Each structure stands twice: as C-alpha cells, then as structure tokens.
Amino acid sequence: MKLLYSRNPNPRLAVATARHLQAPVEYEFAAPLAPGQAARYRPLNPALRLPILVYDDGRSLWEADAIACRLSREAGSSFWRSGADEPAMIQWLSWGKQNFVRACDMVRFEYVTKQRYGLGPVDAGEVQKGLELFAESAALLEEQLSGRPWLLEDGMSYADFRMASFLPHHEQAGLPLDDHPALRAWYARIEALPAWSDPFAGLDAPELPPVAREA
Numbered sequence: 001m002k003l004l005y006s007r008n009p010n011p012r013l014a015v016a017t018a019r020h021l022q023a024p025v026e027y028e029f030a031a032p033l034a035p036g037q038a039a040r041y042r043p044l045n046p047a048l049r050l051p052i053l054v055y056d057d058g059r060s061l062w063e064a065d066a067i068a069c070r071l072s073r074e075a076g077s078s079f080w081r082s083g084a085d086e087p088a089m090i091q092w093l094s095w096g097k098q099n100f101v102r103a104c105d106m107v108r109f110e111y112v113t114k115q116r117y118g119l120g121p122v123d124a125g126e127v128q129k130g131l132e133l134f135a136e137s138a139a140l141l142e143e144q145l146s147g148r149p150w151l152l153e154d155g156m157s158y159a160d161f162r163m164a165s166f167l168p169h170h171e172q173a174g175l176p177l178d179d180h181p182a183l184r185a186w187y188a189r190i191e192a193l194p195a196w197s198d199p200f201a202g203l204d205a206p207e208l209p210p211v212a213r214e215a
C-alpha cells in the first residue's frame with residue numbers, strides 16, 4: 001500500500017497515524033492541486049485532496065479518518081477502537097469535527113493557509129468566529145481532560161490524534177492553546193510522540209510555501 005501525502009494538516013495526521021502504527025505502507029509525496037496534476041489524481045480521489053491510501057490492486061481510499069481505520073485494522077491495533085469503545089471514539093471524532101477541530105481550522109485558515117497561498121487578507125470577522133468556537137470547545141475539552149490524560153477513559157486513541165490535527169504550529173496559527181492548562185498538557189503528551197512531532201522524518205516532503213506576513 002502507498003500513502004500519498006503532503007505537509008498539510010490532514011495528510012500530516014495520516015502520516016503520523018501510519019508511523020505511530022508502524023503501518024506497512026510506502027510513503028509518496030503528492031500534489032494533486034498542482035497545475036496539470038488533476039488527471040493523475042482524480043481517479044484516486046475525486047475530491048483531489050490528500051491523504052490518499054492506494055492499495056496494491058490500484059483501488060484507493062481517501063479521508064484521513066477512513067485511512068486511520070484501515071491502517072489500524074491492518075496493524076491489528078486498538079488505536080482505532082473496535083468493540084465496546086468504538087462508539088465513544090466516534091463521539092469524539094464527530095464532535096471534534098464540528099467544534100474544536102473546526103475552530104482550529106477556521107483560525108488557522110485565516111492566519112496560515114490564506115497567507116501561504118495568497119488567498120487574501122486575514123478576515124477579522126472569521127478569526128473572531130473561530131476564536132469564539134475555540135473558546136467554547138476548548139472549555140469543554142479542558143473540563144474533560146482535567147480528569148484524565150486522554151479523550152477515552154482507557155488510553156490514547158485515534159480520537160486524540162484527530163482532535164489535535166490542526167494544532168501543530170498552533171502559535172503561528174493564532175490558537176490560544178496555552179490559555180487551557182489541561183488541554184495544553186494533553187497536547188504536550190501527543191507532541192512527545194516522535195510519530196507526531198516529526199512524522200516526515202526521512203521522507204521526501206518538500207516544505208510548504210512560507211506564510212507571508214500581512215503588511
């Protein structure tokens with residue numbers, strides 16, 4: 001199997017997951033949105049996004065969460081829970097995508113993605129909306145993580161990785177993680193994992209364009 005990736009947040013999450021699981025995949029850098037690349041990648045992912053997992057028979061799977069599920073099964077790991085704990089893990093994936101992860105993405109998009117790809121100035125209104133959702137959802141996580149180290153009672157799971165998916169370079173992204181001590185401590189535990197802190201070690205992973213500062 002081949003895992004197609006770039007350094008952006010969702011493919012980074014997939015690479016970190018694969019490395020954490022020591023999954024038997026080959027890693028291949030890809031740029032489906034680059035000029036002239038669409039025809040090559042559309043059959044693998046009609047949405048032209050990364051990550052993509054390509055099976056040996058040429059079929060493919062896209063979306064980081066689906067890929068994590070597949071790789072965890074392949075590795076015989078409970079990182080993606082099965083059985084009794086699976087609903088609780090899915091609860092956090094589902095809530096996170098609409099709340100904390102979305103808030104991080106909204107703010108990061110303004111300060112990082114738009115500035116990196118020249119998509120326009122920071123929209124203060126969008127930042128404000130994102131920070132409000134961040135405050136609300138971080139408060140919920142802060143309460144939960146004050147009583148236990150990971151989102152699930154019985155230890156780290158893929159839900160922790162997904163919840164943290166937009167936190168790398170959180171200072172640059174303008175995310176006030178340090179205002180929430182239990183949440184900060186939880187993320188420090190994730191950052192302590194080599195698979196998370198440096199998922200691209202030894203891989204061909206061209207740096208993303210720099211983030212331009214607004215004048």
Ligand SMILES: N[C@@H](CCC(=O)N[C@@H](CS)C(=O)NCC(=O)O)C(=O)O
Nearest residue numbers: 006008009010031049050051063064
């Ligand atoms: N919902 C998808 C989102 C995928 C996505 O938006 N990927 C972005 C990066 S975060 C992408 O492919 N950007 C182009 C690139 O990285 O070359 C997932 O979870 O995998």
